[in-house]
Amino acid sequence: MTDQSAITAHPPMSDPADYYDISRIRPVVLEKLRRVNELGATKFAARARAVDDEASFPVENYRDLAEEGFLGLCIPEEYGGWGFSMWEYAMVGAEIAKYCGATALTFNMHNSSMAWSRFMFDMPNLTPEEKAAFAPLRDRQFRRAIAERAIFSQPISEGGQNWTSKPNQTQCRKVDGGWRINGFKKFASLAGYCDYYTIVCTEVFEGVEPRHEDTMLFVVHKDAPGLSVKGEWDPLGMRGTNSRDLILKDVFVTGDDLLMPRGIFGKTLPNWPHMMATLSPTYMGVAQGAFDFTVAYLKGKVPGQPPIDRRMYATKRIAVGKMYARLANMRALWWQAFTEAKGFPTKGEVMRMYAAQYNVMEGAAEMTSMAIRTCGGQSMLRSLPLERMYRDSRCGALMLPYTSEIMEDYLSILTLYDMDEIDTAPGDEGGARNSLWRGDSGTLRALR
Numbered sequence: 001m002t003d004q005s006a007i008t009a010h011p012p013m014s015d016p017a018d019y020y021d022i023s024r025i026r027p028v029v030l031e032k033l034r035r036v037n038e039l040g041a042t043k044f045a046a047r048a049r050a051v052d053d054e055a056s057f058p059v060e061n062y063r064d065l066a067e068e069g070f071l072g073l074c075i076p077e078e079y080g081g082w083g084f085s086m087w088e089y090a091m092v093g094a095e096i097a098k099y100c101g102a103t104a105l106t107f108n109m110h111n112s113s114m115a116w117s118r119f120m121f122d123m124p125n126l127t128p129e130e131k132a133a134f135a136p137l138r139d140r141q142f143r144r145a146i147a148e149r150a151i152f153s154q155p156i157s158e159g160g161q162n163w164t165s166k167p168n169q170t171q172c173r174k175v176d177g178g179w180r181i182n183g184f185k186k187f188a189s190l191a192g193y194c195d196y197y198t199i200v201c202t203e204v205f206e207g208v209e210p211r212h213e214d215t216m217l218f219v220v221h222k223d224a225p226g227l228s229v230k231g232e233w234d235p236l237g238m239r240g241t242n243s244r245d246l247i248l249k250d251v252f253v254t255g256d257d258l259l260m261p262r263g264i265f266g267k268t269l270p271n272w273p274h275m276m277a278t279l280s281p282t283y284m285g286v287a288q289g290a291f292d293f294t295v296a297y298l299k300g301k302v303p304g305q306p307p308i309d310r311r312m313y314a315t316k317r318i319a320v321g322k323m324y325a326r327l328a329n330m331r332a333l334w335w336q337a338f339t340e341a342k343g344f345p346t347k348g349e350v351m352r353m354y355a356a357q358y359n360v361m362e363g364a365a366e367m368t369s370m371a372i373r374t375c376g377g378q379s380m381l382r383s384l385p386l387e388r389m390y391r392d393s394r395c396g397a398l399m400l401p402y403t404s405e406i407m408e409d410y411l412s413i414l415t416l417y418d419m420d421e422i423d424t425a426p427g428d429e430g431g432a433r434n435s436l437w438r439g440d441s442g443t444l445r446a447l448r
């Protein structure tokens with residue numbers, strides 16, 4: 001059978017040098033950014049339509065990424081990974097998304113699991129005892145990702161509840177030799193396609209109300225007895241993420257299955273707030289992809305389309321100018337914010353990150369909408385990628401815990417109130433501010 005991906009032409013896309021100061025990017029990273037563009041143009045883009053139509057999963061894209069080592073990009077070099085920083089990961093994710101949003105979004109779930117093990121271990125507020133307990137656990141996950149080429153997912157959401165407002169409703173209870181997990185995860189991207197699920201749950205004790213400080217993270221194998229994937233998956237966009245429901249019924253885990261020792265999540269995540277902004281690279285890339293498509297379309301350079309030159313219309317030129325200005329704005333802030341990603345950021349760095357998340361999630365939807373308006377009627381036919389990008393882009397603003405609404409709230413609170421007033425600032429009826437960065441106190445409000 002002919003490999004369609006090898007023969008399908010793709011409209012010319014931008015190069016990282018078009019929007020980054022590449023003198024600031026390590027040569028090895030730039031090489032990978034360009035390699036992802038080759039994979040995207042020759043393979044991912046051609047597969048994206050079928051994955052979207054069928055709401056299936058980009059299995060072949062993962063095979064390609066795994067073969068070239070991309071699944072280990074966040075893993076330290078001593079384990080056989082590439083040791084990329086969060087900023088370098090973000091750039092790779094954004095390049096993938098120019099061609100297939102669902103691949104980039106799910107790639108983030110895998111990388112986030114690796115990043116949690118990688119960066120939280122390096123936090124200066126961990127004691128030597130905590131690090132000693134953490135070390136063998138992260139070893140196990142890194143080795144699985146490299147030796148088995150294992151893919152990890154990160155199902156945290158439970159539906160109808162912000163997982164930082166209340167303790168996770170998925171619960172584990174101590175039994176002989178380990179724990180039993182029971183619960184339900186909504187929107188478990190990669191469901192049925194990953195090798196391991198990173199499960200966030202609350203340990204419960206007789207006679208004690210579930211508490212945030214008892215949050216536990218386990219890595220559960222896809223074939224673990226009691227774990228099943230259920231439900232329909234027929235969404236508006238990001239259809240290739242296969243984010244179905246995950247049911248956990250008496251799933252048995254041991255101490256070896258912990259992603260990190262008890263207590264470390266609450267001690268580290270609030271002090272590494274950029275960690276939860278890692279969905280934005282996908283939407284940055286979708287916005288860029290929509291812009292690149294618009295340029296190619298107006299020049300009559302989309303393969304398979306009549307070579308109609310539409311550049312003579314002043315209205316379209318103005319629209320492209322506006323799109324470029326919006327995109328450059330998003331890109332600059334987003335890039336800056338990710339260069340600052342680290343443990344214990346300053347208030348200014350955190351606010352720039354919130355603003356970047358907000359601008360990218362809102363801006364991606366605006367960009368794809370403007371792209372369709374500017375290109376015109378034929379551009380929304382399903383044979384072209386723009387209408388898929390339009391639907392995919394709509395999903396960014398609602399990703400917890402940094403939804404656009406929540407970002408508006410956090411930015412306003414950090415602007416209008418001093419740090420010692422935040423706990424008593426009005427308007428947090430839903431408890432969304434539990435994931436708000438709280439400065440040197442460095443903890444979720446619920447953990448104080």
Ligand SMILES: Cc1cc2nc3c(=O)[nH]c(=O)nc-3n(C[C@H](O)[C@H](O)[C@H](O)COP(=O)(O)OP(=O)(O)OC[C@H]3O[C@@H](n4cnc5c(N)ncnc54)[C@H](O)[C@@H]3O)c2cc1C
Nearest residue numbers: 154155156157159160161162187189238399400405430432
């Ligand atoms: C394509 C796609 C893939 C996804 N993949 C994953 C994944 O892999 N892992 C994962 O964990 N999740 C994933 N999600 C879920 C996502 O992060 C959100 O949890 C989900 O979209 C929330 O939708 P909801 O209808 O359940 O809740 P919503 O009703 O949108 O919000 C849930 C609750 O959060 C609180 N809340 C929300 N907004 C506010 C606010 N402004 N102020 C106060 N409280 C607020 C409220 O209690 C609300 O009931 C995915 C979502 C999509 C669309």
